[in-house]
Amino acid sequence: TQLLEQSPQFLSIQEGENLTVYCNSSSVFSSLQWYRQEPGEGPVLLVTVVTGGEVKKLKRLTFQFGDARKDSSLHITAAQPGDTGLYLCAGGEGRTNAGKSTFGDGTTLTVKP
């Protein structure tokens, strides 16, 4: 069974601060996704990274996939109240496991105005 450890579990910061969320595993993933979920809604895909060492930017969000494809980070610059939500990382196992993904436990982010 593959595991993804996500940290921190909870994060409460002031508007304008920076933050980083980590996703770590001892297993190699074929791809890794980051999702953001608001209460009462389904997770929304933010990004997919597939290449070791890959860095992707989405406005104030920067995503990095580790060189060995075992870990990933999400960095948010100048957080805003609209960034509040549950952030989930998911490791894709490809066709070796019927397309299933392994999900981290999530990071609940609260950005206070």
Next chain:
Amino acid sequence: GAVVSQHPSWVICKSGTSVKIECRSLDFQATTMFWYRQFPKQSLMLMATSNEGSKATYEQGVEKDKFLINHASLTLSTLTVTSAHPEDSSFYICSADLRETQYFGPGTRLLVL
């Protein structure tokens, strides 16, 4: 693109009745869909993998006779909670696989009285 819908978005039912939840991929075909259950402020718990034209694969501890899954077409999977009880009350979310990335529906809130 990659839009997934769920219906209904919320449902209240009496104990002992059955409830059907539909998951549709609106702009793509999905051979594989997944059904999750989510408790408040927690990550997603995979219940089963739904494969078009074949039987669903259930995760350990999930009763296949209680949570009936049908994936009759490449755009529709249904989850039927049979003889629902209050402990089945939860947020149910489906996802559809597209090129090894999961796209989620908006979720269905089930309350069993």
